[in-house]
Amino acid sequence: MSFKSYLVSKDLWKNILFAVAGTFVFLLLTMLVIRIYTNHGKSFAVPDFSGMNTEQVEEMVELKELQFEVIDSLYLNNTEPGSIVDQVPEAGSLVKEGRTIFLTICAKNPEQISMPKLTDISYRQALNIMQSSGLNVGQVTYIPSEFANLVLEQQMDSVEIEEGTLVNKGSFIDLLVGEISSGEKTFVPNLIRVKLEQAKQVIAESKLNIGAIIYDDSFTNHEDSLAARVWQQRPEAMEGQKIDQGSSIDLWLTVDKDRLKEAN
Secondary structure, eight states, X not given: XXXXXXXXSHHHHHHHHHHXXXXXXHHHHHHHHHHHHTTTTOEEEOOOOTTOOHHHHHHHHHHHTOEEEEEEEEOOTTSOTTOEEXXXXXXXXXXXXXXXXXXXXEOSSOOEEEOOOOTTSBHHHHHHHHHHHTOEEXXXXXXXXXXXXXXXXXXXXXXXXXXXXXXXXXXXXXEEEEESSSOOEEEOOOOTTOBHHHHHHHHHHTTOEEEEEEEOTTOOSHHHHHHOEEXXXXXXXXXXXXXXXXXXXXXXXXXXXXXXXXXX
16 A cells, blocks of 8 residues: 555544544543642631630641641730640631641740840940840930940849840840930931831830830730831921930820821
8 A cells, every 4th residue: 555545544544533532531531630639629718726726726627627737836925825826828718628737826935035245335236136136125224424325234124134044035124324424315216107116126226215005996916916006106206306315205006007097
């Protein structure tokens, strides 16, 4: 049989049809297996585990055919030790069966750190060390000294605290800072729409102190506290206005977006 005759023969076209059909069936089977393997189209919302303990979480994930893993702990005041304070993915996220949910729980005891040495260095250096160590600035008191802006003493609860002493992470440390002349003044920083932690840092760098912190009625949970921003301050930041170093600034906080828009 000539090649030309073979091209128009039934055997050739029959083989081509078989090949095409076989490829089509193979692709269908492959897609079906992938759909089954990935559980295609079968996803559901992640439950909200906040406030639960690990035993309650275990019961919940078994019902949803999920898994969970505790990856971190965080000490929070006024929160039940062992309860869930954060989760990834967030509640409401769509996931498939078998997904692992990563949880952060409230630690039973606060994390402790060794108290760093803050004396005999500049006030700004002390602030940087405290920030990197997870400590907060308490009251800053300026006292007469021949060394301006030098930290002369570090205290906790009005008692001098020595280097190496174990303290809770997040503790407030009071500083006694030297100043050559009394009556030094500083500009009032504008803290409107600034988050609380950033506001604390700015106030400390301005050689001022945190006064009262007032939360409005927009707060409902711990996450709101983390997202809080300043919507009012006293004294206000006015152009050219200065106050004595060591003075306090009162802050009003909110998570109400409308109130923040109107703040000035």
